[in-house]
Every structure is written in structure tokens, then in C-alpha cells.
Amino acid sequence: MTYLWTFRAVLVRFLIELKRYPLNTLSSLATLYIVFLILFTGARYAQGLGVNLFGEGLEGLVVGYLVWTFAIIAYSDLSWELMREAQQGTLEQLYMCPLGFRFVSASWIVASFLVSLAWVAALLGLMMVTTGQLLLLPLGSLVPLLLLTVAPVYGIGFMMAGLALVYKRIQAFFQILQFVFVALVAFPADTLWGKALPLSLGTRLLGRVMVDGDTLATLPRTDVLVLVATAVFYLVLGIGVFRLFEGVAKDRGLLAHY
Amino acid sequence: MNLREGEGTPTTGTVTALIVEELVKDYRTRKGPVRALAGVSFRVEEGEIVGLLGANGAGKTTAIKILCGLLRPTSGRATVLGLSPSRPEVARRVAALLEGSRNVYWRLSVEENLRFFAGLQGVPPREARRRSADLVARFGLGDKRRTTANLLSQGMKQKLALACALVKGTPLLLLDEPTLGLDVETSHELRGMIRELAVSEGKTVLLSSHDMGVVEDTCRRVVILSRGRVVADDLVPNLLALFQTRAYRVSLRDGLPAEARARLATRLPTLRLLEAERALEVELSPDQDVYALMDALREAGVAVEGVSRAEPDLEDVFLRIVRGER
Numbered sequence: 001m002t003y004l005w006t007f008r009a010v011l012v013r014f015l016i017e018l019k020r021y022p023l024n025t026l027s028s029l030a031t032l033y034i035v036f037l038i039l040f041t042g043a044r045y046a047q048g049l050g051v052n053l054f055g056e057g058l059e060g061l062v063v064g065y066l067v068w069t070f071a072i073i074a075y076s077d078l079s080w081e082l083m084r085e086a087q088q089g090t091l092e093q094l095y096m097c098p099l100g101f102r103f104v105s106a107s108w109i110v111a112s113f114l115v116s117l118a119w120v121a122a123l124l125g126l127m128m129v130t131t132g133q134l135l136l137l138p139l140g141s142l143v144p145l146l147l148l149t150v151a152p153v154y155g156i157g158f159m160m161a162g163l164a165l166v167y168k169r170i171q172a173f174f175q176i177l178q179f180v181f182v183a184l185v186a187f188p189a190d191t192l193w194g195k196a197l198p199l200s201l202g203t204r205l206l207g208r209v210m211v212d213g214d215t216l217a218t219l220p221r222t223d224v225l226v227l228v229a230t231a232v233f234y235l236v237l238g239i240g241v242f243r244l245f246e247g248v249a250k251d252r253g254l255l256a257h258y
Numbered sequence: 259m260n261l262r263e264g265e266g267t268p269t270t271g272t273v274t275a276l277i278v279e280e281l282v283k284d285y286r287t288r289k290g291p292v293r294a295l296a297g298v299s300f301r302v303e304e305g306e307i308v309g310l311l312g313a314n315g316a317g318k319t320t321a322i323k324i325l326c327g328l329l330r331p332t333s334g335r336a337t338v339l340g341l342s343p344s345r346p347e348v349a350r351r352v353a354a355l356l357e358g359s360r361n362v363y364w365r366l367s368v369e370e371n372l373r374f375f376a377g378l379q380g381v382p383p384r385e386a387r388r389r390s391a392d393l394v395a396r397f398g399l400g401d402k403r404r405t406t407a408n409l410l411s412q413g414m415k416q417k418l419a420l421a422c423a424l425v426k427g428t429p430l431l432l433l434d435e436p437t438l439g440l441d442v443e444t445s446h447e448l449r450g451m452i453r454e455l456a457v458s459e460g461k462t463v464l465l466s467s468h469d470m471g472v473v474e475d476t477c478r479r480v481v482i483l484s485r486g487r488v489v490a491d492d493l494v495p496n497l498l499a500l501f502q503t504r505a506y507r508v509s510l511r512d513g514l515p516a517e518a519r520a521r522l523a524t525r526l527p528t529l530r531l532l533e534a535e536r537a538l539e540v541e542l543s544p545d546q547d548v549y550a551l552m553d554a555l556r557e558a559g560v561a562v563e564g565v566s567r568a569e570p571d572l573e574d575v576f577l578r579i580v581r582g583e584r
């Protein structure tokens with residue numbers, strides 16, 4: 001039960017902070033929507049000129065944008081949160097949780113994933129209404145796929161947060177990664193190495209589910225396996241890197257902003 | 259007590275609450291290593307309130323963070339109820355209030371903070387609500403229950419931080435400079451609460467401060483740190499007694515004429531004049547007693563109004579010990 005109460009505490013705090021700053025949340029959602037409108041108008045215009053910017057047509061754009069949104073929410077939620085906690089001094093208190101800091105951050109990720117799902121669903125609704133492109137939403141396949149697709153991003157979030165614990169000045173670098181994510185989402189995942197990159201393969205598979213009517217069961221087995229493997233790989237790598245830096249921070253006294 | 263430290267399950271009453279042994283901590287900095295602790299050892303038994311006293315930079319925070327598992331020592335070892343601080347389950351028994359007021363979430367209200375920290379500790383929601391209501395009342399935070407922490411005064415923030423450590427219900431508390439930056443009144447209020455807590459709930463407390471008043475008010479035993487070393491470790495009354503025995507204070511009716519003063523000075527070389535010559539303080543040498551003092555005063559023709567023991571406070575003791583007088 002202790003696990004449940006600790007998780008509950010983390011989730012409740014997450015929701016309270018969202019509720020307390022609704023403008024923050026709404027304005028970032030609005031920004032994402034406006035960026036999408038611009039992209040979509042551009043793509044449609046290009047299509048009118050006979051140029052097909054997105055291989056799979058406009059649905060491809062919608063799916064890609066969706067994954068990207070999900071990725072940046074996941075990424076910035078985690079890495080900013082960890083850095084903010086370090087600066088506030090509350091990170092040290094989280095480290096003194098009887099279930100360990102790892103359990104706290106895992107709870108945090110689950111909370112953030114659940115909340116991002118809600119945002120992305122809202123954004124998706126808006127996008128479908130605007131574009132008139134109806135996408136298929138078999139939730140049983142979508143949610144696990146989304147989780148697997150975005151897991152590497154949490155791994156990267158951990159890595160960056162670990163770096164930031166020790167090198168306080170790397171924060172400027174954070175935004176840049178969001179553009180790297182664009183490239184990854186758009187990357188055609190057709191070679192094995194391409195499939196091993198974060199986000200690329202997941203985006204393709206989500207496209208097949210939402211546009212072509214595939215389900216988890218009908219997707220190519222190997223692709224799903226590769227997706228699972230990369231999810232685990234990046235997450236483990238990210239946590240490993242985080243722990244490495246955490247060790248350095250414990251040696252040098254950097255868990256709180258010094 | 260032959261339980262090997264760092265092993266075994268702690269059972270109440272048989273394991274020393276805190277043990278610090280030959281702790282050394284070097285920080286790596288750009289200008290080379292800084293030695294914050296240079297072989298510090300002390301113990302805290304269950305139920306004790308011990309003060310960790312030292313000037314800024316003496317190493318108090320470093321020692322406390324090592325005990326919290328937030329910092330790795332360079333060498334030496336620390337155990338908390340027989341366990342290494344690096345084990346997460348240690349946190350079931352220890353809560354800490356770390357230096358500075360940023361132990362709580364500034365965007366959360368008083369109540370939300372308390373419930374969060376209770377939940378983090380694994381306390382079920384209903385019990386968490388009960389404890390938090392109880393602490394809100396005890397700390398006089400009733401009207402501020404719904405106020406976010408960033409809007410609280412410094413004193414209230416600190417009370418909230420202490421309450422958040424207490425809501426976890428651990429038998430051990432580590433408090434790093436709990437009264438830092440508070441006004442005199444709030445500081446006294448908080449000292450009272452800490453004292454009461456330790457007594458009424460039988461908590462074991464290690465409290466650090468650079469302020470002797472705080473330690474003298476709350477602790478029975480004090481470990482004095484100076485430049486990363488323990489320079490004294492004793493009960494507060496014993497430390498006071500060390501310097502108490504031979505100092506006397508004499509108040510004078512008519513002041514001290516120069517001639518009398520010269521005569522006195524030959525017999526009492528440690529004589530010091532106080533309060534515009536209305537009083538003097540003197541430390542007797544080992545071969546002198548109060549009679550010798552009285553004789554000297556009479557022979558000098560000084561009119562005495564009263565004699566009392568000069569009561570050294572912890573501050574004197576501290577300064578003398580740190581200067582190496584004992």
C-alpha cells in the first residue's frame with residue numbers, strides 16, 4: 001500500500017500544480033495548436049501545387065505532429081521538473097523518500113504520461129475538426145504504442161536532467177532537442193538502424209494504426225519487437241546516465257543548487 | 259552493543275540512533291579540494307537532543323547531509339539506526355529539515371504540502387489528513403491553511419518546513435539551522451516547539467546551529483565543530499561548568515579609584531572592569547579561593563555591594579574552546 005500512497009501523493013501534486021497555473025497549460029496547448037495550423041495550411045498549399053511534403057499525405061502530418069507534441073510534453077515535463085526541484089531544494093526531500101528516488105520519478109512519469117494523454121487527446125480532437133481528416137482511434141492499440149514510442153524520450157529527459165544536475169548551465173541546450181525530435185519524427189524508419197532511433201519507428205506504426213486501420217496484432221511482429229527493445233534501451237540508458245550524474249552530484253554536493 | 263553497524267535489522271532500544279565515525283569529506287572545487295570534515299566522530303543515542311554547534315563553514319551541513327544520504331563521504335562512515343544512510347529505507351526512520359527555507363513546494367498550500375510529504379512517506383490519505391490538521395493547529399497555521407507557501411512569512415515558511423518533517427512521523431529528526439533568518443520572537447517560539455516535541459513524543463533530534471542560544475535552549479548535549487573537527491562533545495551543563503568554577507563578578511558601590519585598582523591588580527592579574535567601573539570580573543587562579551578575593555578587596559579598601567559567580571554562557575564556552583583554551 002505504501003507504494004500506492006506515494007504514487008497518489010505524486011499524482012495529486014502534479015494535478016494541483018496544473019490546476020494552479022491553468023494559463024500556462026492552456027497557452028502552451030494553444031501554441032501547439034497554432035503551430036499545427038500553420039504547418040497544415042502550408043502543407044495543403046504545397047499539395048495544391050502538386051508537391052507532396054509528407055509521404056503519407058495530410059494524415060501523416062497529423063500523426064507526426066501528434067507524436068512530436070507528445071514527445072516534447074513528455075521531455076520538457078520531466079527534465080524541467082527535475083531541474084526545478086534541484087533549484088528549489090525539494091529534490092533533496094524527494095531523495096529521502098523511503099521507497100527511493102527512483103520510485104518517485106517513476107510515479108512522476110506515469111502521472112505525466114496520463115496527463116499528456118489528456119492534452120494530446122484534446123489537441124487531436126481540435127486537429128481532426130480543423131482538418132476534416134478523421135483518424136482511427138483503437139485505444140487498446142494506441143495507448144501502448146504511444147507509451148512505447150515516447151519511452152525513449154523519457155530516457156533522454158533523464159539524461160538531460162542528470163547532466164543539468166552537474167552542469168548547471170546546459171539548460172539553453174534543452175530547447176534545441178525539441179527540433180531534433182522533429183527530425184526524428186519525420187525520419188523514414190525503413191532500415192534497422194533507422195528503426196532503432198527514438199520516435200521514428202513509433203510514428204510510422206502509429207500512422208498505420210490511425211490511418212490504415214492496423215492494430216497491435218496486425219502490425220509486423222519484428223517492428224513491434226524493435227519498438228519494445230528501443231523503448232527499454234533508451235529508458236535504461238537514460239536512467240543509467242542519470243544515476244551516473246547523480247553519483248557525481250552526491251560526491252560534490254550538487255543535489256541542491258549550490 | 260556488538261551489532262555490527264550497517265548490517266542487521268535495527269530493533270528499537272538496542273541500536274545507537276546515529277553514529278559518525280572518522281568522517282572525512284573533501285569537496286572538489288575549481289581551486290582544488292576543500293576539506294569540509296577532517297575526521298569527525300560522534301554518536302547520538304535514542305531519545306537524545308544533541309546540538310551540532312559551529313561557526314559558518316564548520317561542516318555542520320555537510321555532516322547532516324551525509325547522514326541523510328544526500329552526500330557521499332570521502333572516507334569514514336555514518337550509520338542511522340544501524341543502517342547505511344545510502345539505503346532508502348533509512349528514510350522510514352529519519353526526516354530532515356535542511357538548511358534554508360526551501361524544503362517545501364512554494365506553489366502548494368500549507369495543507370497540500372503537509373499531505374504531499376505524508377503521502378511521500380507512505381502514510382495513508384486519511385491518516386495524512388489527520389496529522390496535517392493536527393500540525394496546522396499546533397503550529398498556529400490555521401488561517402494560512404489554504405495559502406500557498408510562497409506567500410507565507412519567513413517564520414511561517416520555516417514552521418511549515420518543520421511541520422512537513424514532522425508529518426512523516428519518524429522517530430529521528432535532523433534539523434539543520436532550523437531558526438536561521440528568523441526574528442527573535444519566532445526563533446524562541448520554534449525552539450520551544452522543538453523542545454516540547456522531543457519531550458512529548460520522545461524523538462531523537464540532531465540540531466545544528468551557529469547560534470549558541472538556540473543550542474543552549476534546546477539541547478542537553480552539544481558537539482562543537484570547528485573547521486571540520488570535533489573540538490568538544492559534552493553535556494551543556496558540563497561545558498558551562500568547565501569555565502564557571504573560577505570566575506567571579508563583584509559589583510562596587512563607589513567605583514574603583516586608580517590607587518585601589520593598582521593594588522588589586524597585583525593580587526588579581528585577571529581583573530577586568532565592567533559597566534563604567536561599577537563592577538569587576540575576575541578569574542581566580544587555582545591557588546586562590548573566594549576568601550582570597552575578599553581579602554584582596556578589603557585590603558584595597560574597596561566598598562563591595564555584592565559578589566556573584568560570573569555565569570559564562572555557551573557563547574563564552576564556545577569561543578574559548580574554539581580558540582583552544584581547553
Ligand SMILES: Nc1ncnc2c1ncn2[C@@H]1O[C@H](COP(=O)(O)OP(=O)(O)O)[C@@H](O)[C@H]1O
Pocket residue numbers: 252253254258285286287292293294312313314315316317318319320321
Ligand atoms: N557543494 C560544495 N562544494 C564545495 N564546497 C562546499 C560545498 N558545500 C560546502 N562546502 C564547503 O565546505 C565547508 C563546510 O561547509 P558546510 O558543511 O556548509 O558548513 P556549515 O553548515 O557548518 O556552515 C565550507 O568551507 C564550505 O564552503
Ligand SMILES: [Mg+2]
Pocket residue numbers: 315318319320357435
Ligand atoms: Mg550549514
